[in-house]
Every structure is written in C-alpha cells, then in structure tokens.
Amino acid sequence: MLLFKRPKGTSDIYGTNMLRTKRVEGILKELMLNWGYSEIRTPIFESTELFDRSVGDTSDIVQKEMYTFRDKGGRSLTLRPEGTAPVVRAYLENSLTNYGKPMRLFYLGPMFRYEKPQAGRMRQFQQFGIELIGSSSPLAEVEVFQILMDMLDRLNVKDWQFHINTVGCQNCRDEYIKALKEYYRPLLPNLCSDCQRRFETNVLRLLDCKNPQCAPYKKDAPHFIDHVCEDCKRHFDAVTSSLDALHIPYVIDHYLVRGLDYYTRTAFEVKYREGSQDALLGGGRYDLLIEQFGGNPTPAIGFAVSIERLLLASKDLDTPSEHPLVYVVTFDKSRLQGAELAFELRRAGIPTVTDVMGRNLSNQMKEANRLGVCYAIIIGEEELKVNEFTVKDMKTGEQHLVNREDIREYILSHSC
RNA sequence: GUGAGUAUAGCUCAGUAGGGAGAGCGUCGGACUGUGGAUCCGAAUGUCGCGGGUUCAAGCCCCGCUACUCACCCCA
Numbered sequence A: 001m002l003l004f005k006r007p008k009g010t011s012d013i014y015g016t017n018m019l020r021t022k023r024v025e026g027i028l029k030e031l032m033l034n035w036g037y038s039e040i041r042t043p044i045f046e047s048t049e050l051f052d053r054s055v056g057d058t059s060d061i062v063q064k065e066m067y068t069f070r071d072k073g074g075r076s077l078t079l080r081p082e083g084t085a086p087v088v089r090a091y092l093e094n095s096l097t098n099y100g101k102p103m104r105l106f107y108l109g110p111m112f113r114y115e116k117p118q119a120g121r122m123r124q125f126q127q128f129g130i131e132l133i134g135s136s137s138p139l140a141e142v143e144v145f146q147i148l149m150d151m152l153d154r155l156n157v158k159d160w161q162f163h164i165n166t167v168g169c170q171n172c173r174d175e176y177i178k179a180l181k182e183y184y185r186p187l188l189p190n191l192c193s194d195c196q197r198r199f200e201t202n203v204l205r206l207l208d209c210k211n212p213q214c215a216p217y218k219k220d221a222p223h224f225i226d227h228v229c230e231d232c233k234r235h236f237d238a239v240t241s242s243l244d245a246l247h248i249p250y251v252i253d254h255y256l257v258r259g260l261d262y263y264t265r266t267a268f269e270v271k272y273r274e275g276s277q278d279a280l281l282g283g284g285r286y287d288l289l290i291e292q293f294g295g296n297p298t299p300a301i302g303f304a305v306s307i308e309r310l311l312l313a314s315k316d317l318d319t320p321s322e323h324p325l326v327y328v329v330t331f332d333k334s335r336l337q338g339a340e341l342a343f344e345l346r347r348a349g350i351p352t353v354t355d356v357m358g359r360n361l362s363n364q365m366k367e368a369n370r371l372g373v374c375y376a377i378i379i380g381e382e383e384l385k386v387n388e389f390t391v392k393d394m395k396t397g398e399q400h401l402v403n404r405e406d407i408r409e410y411i412l413s414h415s416c
Numbered sequence B: 001g002u003g004a005g006u007a008u009a010g011c012u013c014a015g016u017a018g019g020g021a022g023a024g025c026g027u028c029g030g031a032c033u034g035u036g037g038a039u040c041c042g043a044a045u046g047u048c049g050c051g052g053g054u055u056c057a058a059g060c061c062c063c064g065c066u067a068c069u070c071a072c073c074c075c076a
Helices: A015-035 A048-055 A060-065 A086-091 A138-154 A173-192 A192-203 A203-208 A230-245 A308-315 A332-347 A361-370 A381-386 A406-411
Strands: A044-045 A067-070 A076-079 A103-112 A124-133 A160-166 A264-272 A279-285 A300-306 A326-332 A352-354 A377-381 A390-394 A399-403
Touching: A015 A103, A015 A124, A015 A138, A044 A048, A044 A086, A048 A076, A048 A086, A060 A332, A067 A192, A076 A377, A076 A406, A086 A103, A086 A124, A086 A138, A086 A308, A124 A138, A124 A308, A138 A264, A138 A279, A138 A300, A138 A399, A192 A203, A230 A264, A264 A300, A264 A308, A279 A308, A300 A361, A326 A332, A326 A361, A332 A352, A332 A377, A332 A381, A332 A406, A361 A377, A377 A381, A381 A390, A390 A406, A399 A406
Parallel strands: A326 A352, A326 A377
Antiparallel strands: A044 A076, A067 A076, A103 A124, A124 A300, A160 A264, A264 A279, A279 A300, A377 A390, A390 A399
16 A cells, blocks of 8 residues: 555656646747747636736636645735736736736646646646737737647637637726626526526626526626726727637627636637637736736736646547657677767657666666667677777667767767 | 446456466567568466455455546646
C-alpha cells in the first residue's frame, strides 16, 4: 500500500501525455509570437479580494470553488481560479500603461477551482489566455476572433461552434435586468429553487439554467440585444458584421451570460461538440475592470482556454517523439571512455545515452533499441586498441569502424 | 451539493458453486561470455482498496468506510 496519492482533481503528466501537452503549448507560444503578444507570468496565489471584487461574489467561482487560505501573517490568499484579474492587477501595478496602447499579453499556467472532478475538469488545470488591453473598437474583437480561429486551426480542432452575445454596459445592463425581473417575477413559483435564489442574487444567471423545469419560460424571456443602449447596439452590430466579413461562422446566443461578472458588451464562448464539458474557450470584453481596479478607464478584451480540453478536442494532433540519437555501448574495460565520448557528443548537441546499469552488450543493445536511437557506438577492447569505434546504424544494421576523433563529425553528417 | 458505477501484479483484465491468487502486455535475466528488433525459456512484483461480520473456510456473501471514474449543476 502506497503512503501517498495525488490530491483529488490533480494529475501527473508524463510520457505521451507530456509530449502532447508540450506540443500544444509550443504551438500556442508560436502563435503568440506571430501575433505580437508577449508572455506574462503572475503569481499562482493572489489576495482573495482580487477575485471577490472582479469575478463577482455571487458567482459560482467565488461562492464555492475557490481555494482560499490564510498565510502565517493572517492574510487571506486564494489560488487563482482564472487569469484575467491577476493580469489586470499586474498591468496596473507595474505601470505597463506606460508601454502605450494597445497592450498585447498572454499567459499560460495552472488555475485552481474546487469542483467535483470529471472528464475535462480538474481542480488544478492548465489555462492559456490572451488579453488585448486599450481598445474599445470592434477591431479589437476582430483581432481576438482571428487569433482564436488561427489557434483552433493550428491545433487541428474541428467541430466547434462559436457563440456570441452582448451583455451591455453599465448604462444599459440595469435596464435589462429590470426587464428580466419583470418578466420572471410572475413566473417565480414555477421555477426551480436555484433560480428562485438567483432571482435575487443574479438574475442574469436564470438565462443559462438547464433545469427542464425552467426551460419553457426561457423561450419568451427578453433578449439582451433588445434592451441595450444605442452604443452597445452599434458595437454589437459592428462586431457581428465583421464576423460575417471574416467568414467566421457564429450563432447569436441570447442565453450566453458567462460566469464572471466583469464582462461588458461582447461575451463569447467556443463550444466543442463532443464531451459533456463542451465549453472549450470563453471570453469577452471587460471595459470597466481596469477602472474598477483603480486605473484610468481602459477598455480591454480577452479569452481563456483550457489546455486539457484542447487536448481532448485535438486528438488527431500527431504526437512528437523524443528519443536520443546515440547510444554508447561499453564493456567493463571501456566504461570511462564511453562516458567521456558520450559527454563530448552531448556537448556537441547530439542527444546521447549510455549504460549506467553495468549491462552486457546484448542487453545494452536491447536498451538502445527500446530507446529508439539511430546509432549505437560500440567501444570494445578491439576498438580501444586501434582507437576506432564501431558505429552501428540501428535501422539498416550496417556498421563501420570510425576513428575516435571523427565520430562527432560522422554522426552530425549522417541523418537518420 | 445530487446521482450512478468501479476497486485483483507496473498496465489491461479474467477469477467459474465459498476451498490452491491467475493470463496477456511490460520489466528483468538467459538461450547468444562482441550485437537490438523476431522466437523460445525463466524470474520478480499482490495485506485481492480499508475495517468489521457470517462461515470449518471469504477475492467471491452481508454491513460500514475510503478512493477513483462518470454524469448533473456550473464552468475552461
């Protein structure tokens, strides 16, 4: 019986899984280089209030999903459940405002939410996100959507659906909420208990209730788009028409409200057809958040994706293999010469492995084969005498005697 | 928070009526003391998730617990 197990909802990543993860992360970093976004790494924990105040204290995240603890100084800290609030905090704290607008940032790292784990949902998960800070123009949406398309394309994710909605701004949201409340008030007794509670705390969330008991009433609920102000309406129209112009297929989802409070105007999600955790990516505009954090009024937009869900959705992405190029086979008389040669090859940038088990020739060849190397270099007594080592091509089985001093060049000039 | 399923070797799993704990793959070694992949032979690894009960006897039956998986809710 083992003494320790990994905590619930966490995973150990190794082997093929690690290779696929690195592949996806590599593609994402390359993508960002292409789009002129620079990476930012913020702490894994932040003050609890940062999330309370941004994500919203009636949200599921804050109410039941945060890993909150007190440190020895009595501070309330929280393992970050999402990336936008920390990035905005860092943006202001480090005066990145001085770098000019727009600011293009991306992040990649672990997030934490206390939930019941299941397929595509972990308590610690890896999230990639971008933030485009400083533009209120629909052109910002255009860039973000293009990045999103480019990303899904590079990762070979098929069968996704783009959902978009507007959630208004500080001027018009209250009016919509009023309209929604008026609509739902007489229906209240017919709704599920969750919705009865949400009616008071956060009416918007009634829209994405999946309870069949509430479903019939959703159909006739007022739509955001019919209640937003002139500016928001114009913005939304510009956004959708640019989607049309870019030939990006989308559906207007009047029930899309998102789980975080800081969104304004544009909110969107990419859903993936397979699997119960169908939300692959989520994002939106957050024009008020920076001001709310004490900065100058600065509009911004961004999105976040989970690496785990990307991996589930890009199954046919080919797995890269990582194996050494050379295996140096030694005998009792040549162990140190082998170690020396192996070291030399590695310094020349040739991935090399040699025996540390004291195995015989046959078993070293077996290991070389298992590791998938291209060449085995055999250093036996005969070879030592003439200072010429046997280089064996593991694919063809051919072998040649090569002078000790020429081996590095020999390997470098032969591809495998 | 709600519901369902599973738990036997490193992995995938079998285990018949309650009576000796197994197979395949993998690992290690040998056949072959200087040549891998193919083949053959051999070996190691198990408190059968934990605790209790029934029984002469429990991997199997009963009760409790735990862990994991899946789903709901919500999300990424």
